[in-house]
Amino acid sequence: MSVLSNLTAREDHHLLRRIHNRIGTGGMVAGGFMVFLIVAATLAPLISPTSPNAIDLLNVSTGSTWTHPLGTDNLGRDTLSRLLWGARPSLLGPTLVISVATIIAVPLAALAGWSGGVVDQIVSRFLDLVFAFPGILLAILAVTLYGPGLYPCSMALALSYMPWIARVTRSEILRERNKPYIKALEVQGLSGFAICVRHLIPNVSATIWSQVTISFGYALIDLAALSFLGLNILPPGADWGVMTNNENAILQGDLNQVLYPCLLIILCVTSVTYVGKRLSDENTRLLK
Amino acid sequence: MTHLLEIDHLSVDLVTHRRYHKVLQDVSVTVEKAEVVSLVGESGSGKSMTARSVLNLLPAQGKMSGNIAFDGQSLMDSTSKDWQKFRATKAAMIFQDPRASINPVHRIGDFLTEALVHNRDMDRHEALERAATLLEQVGIDDARRRLRQYPHELSGGMLQRVMIASVLLIEPQLILADEPTTALDVTTQADVIAILDDLRAQREMAMLFITHDLELAAAFSDRIAVMYAGYIVEVSTPAQLHTRPLHPYTAALLRSRPMLHERTARLPQISGRPLSAFEAPPGCPFQDRCPYVQAQCGESLPQPQLIGGSIVRCHRASELELVSTAGAEGGQSHE
Amino acid sequence: MSDATSNTATANKVRRVDGPAVEVAGLRKVFRVSGGAGGRRHRDFVAVEGASFSLEQGHSLGIVGESGSGKTTIARMLVGIEKASGGTMNVAGRDRSAAAKSTSERRRRGSEMQIVFQDPYTSLDPRQSINGCINEVLKLHLTMTEPERRQRIIELLDQVGLTERQGLVLPKNLSGGQRQRVAIARALAAEPAVLVLDEAVSALDVSIQAQIINLLNDIRERTNMAYIFISHNLAVVRQVTDQTLVLKKGVVVEQGDTEKILDAPEDDYTKLLLASVPEPGWKPRRVNVD
Numbered sequence: 001m002s003v004l005s006n007l008t009a010r011e012d013h014h015l016l017r018r019i020h021n022r023i024g025t026g027g028m029v030a031g032g033f034m035v036f037l038i039v040a041a042t043l044a045p046l047i048s049p050t051s052p053n054a055i056d057l058l059n060v061s062t063g064s065t066w067t068h069p070l071g072t073d074n075l076g077r078d079t080l081s082r083l084l085w086g087a088r089p090s091l092l093g094p095t096l097v098i099s100v101a102t103i104i105a106v107p108l109a110a111l112a113g114w115s116g117g118v119v120d121q122i123v124s125r126f127l128d129l130v131f132a133f134p135g136i137l138l139a140i141l142a143v144t145l146y147g148p149g150l151y152p153c154s155m156a157l158a159l160s161y162m163p164w165i166a167r168v169t170r171s172e173i174l175r176e177r178n179k180p181y182i183k184a185l186e187v188q189g190l191s192g193f194a195i196c197v198r199h200l201i202p203n204v205s206a207t208i209w210s211q212v213t214i215s216f217g218y219a220l221i222d223l224a225a226l227s228f229l230g231l232n233i234l235p236p237g238a239d240w241g242v243m244t245n246n247e248n249a250i251l252q253g254d255l256n257q258v259l260y261p262c263l264l265i266i267l268c269v270t271s272v273t274y275v276g277k278r279l280s281d282e283n284t285r286l287l288k
Numbered sequence: 289m290t291h292l293l294e295i296d297h298l299s300v301d302l303v304t305h306r307r308y309h310k311v312l313q314d315v316s317v318t319v320e321k322a323e324v325v326s327l328v329g330e331s332g333s334g335k336s337m338t339a340r341s342v343l344n345l346l347p348a349q350g351k352m353s354g355n356i357a358f359d360g361q362s363l364m365d366s367t368s369k370d371w372q373k374f375r376a377t378k379a380a381m382i383f384q385d386p387r388a389s390i391n392p393v394h395r396i397g398d399f400l401t402e403a404l405v406h407n408r409d410m411d412r413h414e415a416l417e418r419a420a421t422l423l424e425q426v427g428i429d430d431a432r433r434r435l436r437q438y439p440h441e442l443s444g445g446m447l448q449r450v451m452i453a454s455v456l457l458i459e460p461q462l463i464l465a466d467e468p469t470t471a472l473d474v475t476t477q478a479d480v481i482a483i484l485d486d487l488r489a490q491r492e493m494a495m496l497f498i499t500h501d502l503e504l505a506a507a508f509s510d511r512i513a514v515m516y517a518g519y520i521v522e523v524s525t526p527a528q529l530h531t532r533p534l535h536p537y538t539a540a541l542l543r544s545r546p547m548l549h550e551r552t553a554r555l556p557q558i559s560g561r562p563l564s565a566f567e568a569p570p571g572c573p574f575q576d577r578c579p580y581v582q583a584q585c586g587e588s589l590p591q592p593q594l595i596g597g598s599i600v601r602c603h604r605a606s607e608l609e610l611v612s613t614a615g616a617e618g619g620q621s622h623e
Numbered sequence: 624m625s626d627a628t629s630n631t632a633t634a635n636k637v638r639r640v641d642g643p644a645v646e647v648a649g650l651r652k653v654f655r656v657s658g659g660a661g662g663r664r665h666r667d668f669v670a671v672e673g674a675s676f677s678l679e680q681g682h683s684l685g686i687v688g689e690s691g692s693g694k695t696t697i698a699r700m701l702v703g704i705e706k707a708s709g710g711t712m713n714v715a716g717r718d719r720s721a722a723a724k725s726t727s728e729r730r731r732r733g734s735e736m737q738i739v740f741q742d743p744y745t746s747l748d749p750r751q752s753i754n755g756c757i758n759e760v761l762k763l764h765l766t767m768t769e770p771e772r773r774q775r776i777i778e779l780l781d782q783v784g785l786t787e788r789q790g791l792v793l794p795k796n797l798s799g800g801q802r803q804r805v806a807i808a809r810a811l812a813a814e815p816a817v818l819v820l821d822e823a824v825s826a827l828d829v830s831i832q833a834q835i836i837n838l839l840n841d842i843r844e845r846t847n848m849a850y851i852f853i854s855h856n857l858a859v860v861r862q863v864t865d866q867t868l869v870l871k872k873g874v875v876v877e878q879g880d881t882e883k884i885l886d887a888p889e890d891d892y893t894k895l896l897l898a899s900v901p902e903p904g905w906k907p908r909r910v911n912v913d
C-alpha cells in the first residue's frame with residue numbers, strides 16, 4: 001500500500017516540471033530550442049525583417065549591422081530572413097519523411113512479426129530489397145521522373161527510411177509477442193489485430209520512437225545534401241541546405257553565411273536525437 | 289575465540305534512482321570453521337546482499353558500516369587488490385544461475401583452469417588434470433570429454449556442478465552459496481546438496497548458504513539465520529527453529545508452508561507482503577504483519593536477545609509460546 | 624491489503640457444462656529441432672507422448688514433473704498457444720483438437736478455458752491499468768452495460784482480495800503477489816469452466832504462496848470451476864489438487880488420486896521425486912539422473 005500512496009503523492013501537476021522530470025535539464029534546453037525553431041518557422045512571414053529573396057545589391061556581404069543582424073549574402077539578401085524562411089522546408093521535409101516512413105513501416109512490421117512464417121519471410125525479403133537502394137539514389141531517380149522539389153525528394157527518402165524503422169520494430173515485436181501477457185490475450189480470444197494495435201505496438205513504441213528521432217536527423221541532413229546538389233529546394237528558394245551551397249560567399253571570405261545554416265542543421269539534429277533518446281529511456285523506465 | 293567469518297553490526301545502503309536505500313540493517317552473524325550457516329528469507333530480506341557484502345561485490349556506490357572479519361582480520365580497510373586476493377584464495381561464491389556466471393564462448397576446461405593458470409602460475413596440463421579430478425568428485429562422468437565441451441552442451445544441474453568444481457579448485461575456507469539449487473529440478477537439487485554435504489565433511493569447508501527454502505536450510509545446515517527486511521530476526525539451530533521458533537515471523541513462515549504429507553484445509557497465511565529494508569516502519573520491521581503486535585513494537589527497534597541458545601529480535605520473544613506447524617495452533621493463530 | 628476474500632455471492636460465476644470439463648486422449652506433441660552444426664537434418668523431439676486424462680467439473684488435476692517433462696507443453700496445447708501433433712482434446716463438451724480457425728472460435732474457447740502463468744511480472748500489459756485489463760476481457764466475452772462492467776470489476780477484484788483503488792493503478796505499482804491476483808481475476812472475468820494454472824504459485828514468496836493457494840481453493844469451492852494445476856512442487860500439489868498425473872520426459876508414469884500418489888507411490892520415478900523433497904531429517908543421496 002505504501003508504494004501506492006507514494007506514487008499518488010509524487011504526481012506533479014505543473015506541466016513544465018513534469019516535462020523536466022522526464023527529459024532533464026539538457027532535454028529541456030534541446031526541446032526548447034526545437035520549439036523555438038518551429039515557432040520561428042511558423043511565424044517567418046510576420047517576423048522576418050525582409051523578404052528572403054529580396055536582392056539588394058547596394059548592401060552585399062555587409063556583416064552584422066542593425067538592419068541585417070546576421071548580415072547579407074553576396075546578393076545582398078538578408079541572412080536572418082533566409083534562415084527563418086529556410087527553416088520551413090528544412091523542418092517540414094524530415095517530418096514528412098519520417099511520418100510517411102513510420103506509417104508504412106509499423107503496420108508492415110506488425111504484420112510480419114505477428115504472423116510469422118511465410119508472411120514474415122515475404123515482408124522481410126521485401127524490406128531487404130528496399131534496403132538495397134541508397135536514399136540519395138532513390139531521390140535522384142524521383143527527381144528525374146517528377147522534377148526537383150521537396151515532395152519527390154521527401155517521398156523517395158521516406159521509402160528508403162522505411163525499412164530501417166520496420167526492421168527494428170519487427171524484431172522488437174518478435175521479442176514482445178512471446179511474453180506471457182500477449183499469450184494471455186491470445187488465450188482470451190482477442191483478435192490479432194486488436195492485440196497488435198492495443199498492446200503490441202504501444203509496448204514497442206519506445207523503440208519505434210527512438211528509431212524515428214534518429215531517422216529525423218538523418219533525413220534532415222539528407223535533404224540538405226539534396227538541396228546542396230540542387231535537387232530539392234532550388235535557388236533562389238531558401239532552405240538551410242541551399243544556403244550552405246554558396247561558394248561565392250566562401251570565396252569572398254564571408255564564411256558566416258555558410259556557417260549559420262550548418263550550425264542550425266547540427267543543433268537541430270542533435271536536439272531532436274537527444275530529446276528522442278531521453279523520452280524513450282524515460283518511457284521504458286516509467287513502466288518498470 | 290576467533291570465528292572464521294564474523295559479520296558485526298553490518299549496515300548497507302545502496303543507491304537506486306539517485307537515492308540511498310537501506311538494504312541491510314545491523315546484521316551480525318558468525319560462521320565457524322567447517323560450519324554451514326543458512327540465511328533464510330523472502331525477497332528483499334537482504335540475504336543475498338549479506339553474502340555479496342562479504343566478498344565486496346556490492347554495486348559501486350554502496351555505503352557500508354559495521355565490520356566484516358575473516359579469521360580475526362577485518363576486511364573493511366582492504367584495497368581492491370586485497371579483495372581480489374581474498375576472493376581468489378579464501379572465499380568463493382556459487383550463484384543461482386550457473387548459465388549466467390559461466391562465459392558461454394569458453395570451453396568448460398578453460399573456465400575451470402583460468403584461475404589456476406593466471407593466479408597461481410600453474411602449468412596448463414597440470415591444471416586440466418586437477419579440473420578433471422574435481423569434476424569426477426562432483427559427480428560428472430567422462431570428465432575429460434566435458435572439459436572440451438561448451439556450457440550450452442551441459443544441462444543446468446551439470447553446469448552447477450561445474451561451478452562447484454570451479455570453487456573447489458581454489459580450495460577456499462569459505463563458500464558463499466546464493467540459492468545454488470533454486471533453478472534446478474528437485475532430483476538435481478537433492479544431488480547437488482548431497483555433493484556439497486560430502487565436500488563439506490571431507491574438506492572441512494565452511495559455508496554461508498542462502499536460500500528461501502526453510503526445509504532445505506534445516507536439512508543441510510548447522511545454524512539458521514532468518515532474515516526479514518534487512519534484519520536478522522532469529523538465529524537458531526534447525527531443530528530448535530522447527531520445534532520452538534522464537535520470532536513470530538519465523539513461526540508464521542513455518543506454518544504457512546504447504547506440507548508434503550498432509551493437506552491443510554486452509555494454510556495459515558501471513559497478511560501483507562514481505563518488505564524491503566527501506567520500506568520497513570520505525571520500530572520492529574515485522575509489526576504490520578505480526579499478530580502479536582503491541583504499542584512498544586512501533587516505538588522501538590527490538591534488540592537481539594539470547595533465549596535458550598537462540599538469538600531473537602522481538603520485544604515479546606520471552607513471553608510468546610509459538611509453534612511451527614499448522615495443525616498444532618495454540619489458539620494464537622491470526623487467521 | 625485485505626486477506627483473500629469476502630463472500631460475494633454474485634461473484635460465483637462459471638460456465639455450466641454437462642459431462643467432464645476436460646477430456647484428453649492420446650495427446651502428443653513432437654517438436655522438430657534442427658540437428659547438428661550447420662546441418663539441414665532435423666531431429667524429432669517428442670515432448671508429450673500419449674497423455675490421456677479426464678477431469679470432472681469442480682475437480683482439480685495436478686500435472687507434476689521436472690523441467691522437460693512436457694507439463695507446460697500440455698497446458699499450452701490445451702489453451703491453444705501450441706498446436707497438438709496428435710490426440711484429441713475436449714473442453715467443456717466441445718472439441719478443440721485442431722487449431723481454432725476463426726476469431727469467434729478462439730473467443731469461444733477463451734470463455735471455456737483460461738490460463739494463469741508463472742511470472743507475475745510479465746503476464747500483465749505494463750501500459751494497461753488493472754481495471755482496463757479486466758474491462759477488456761469483460762467486453763470481449765460478455766454483453767454488459769458500462770455500469771454493469773464497472774460493478775463486475777469491483778466484484779472480481781474483491782474476490783481475489785484487491786481493493787477498488789488498486790484497480791486504478793498500473794501493474795508496476797503492485798507487488799508480485801498482487802499481480803498474480805490480477806492475473807487470476809483476469810482469467811475469472813471470462814467465466815471459464817476450466818482454469819489452467821501453469822506454475823502459478825512457483826515464483827512467489829512462501830508467505831504470498833500461502834495466500835494464493837488459499838485463494839485458489841476458495842474460488843474452486845465457491846465456483847465449482849475445474850483446475851489443471853501444473854507444478855513441480857509436490858507439497859503445493861497436495862494442497863490444491865485431488866488427482867495427479869506424474870510426467871517423466873513426456874510420458875505419463877503414474878496417475879490417480881493425489882493422496883494415493885503422494886502417500887503410496889508405485890512408480891520409481893514418483894518415489895524419487897518424493898524422496899528429493901527436503902524435509903526434516905532429510906538426507907539427500909547422490910543419484911545421477913542427468
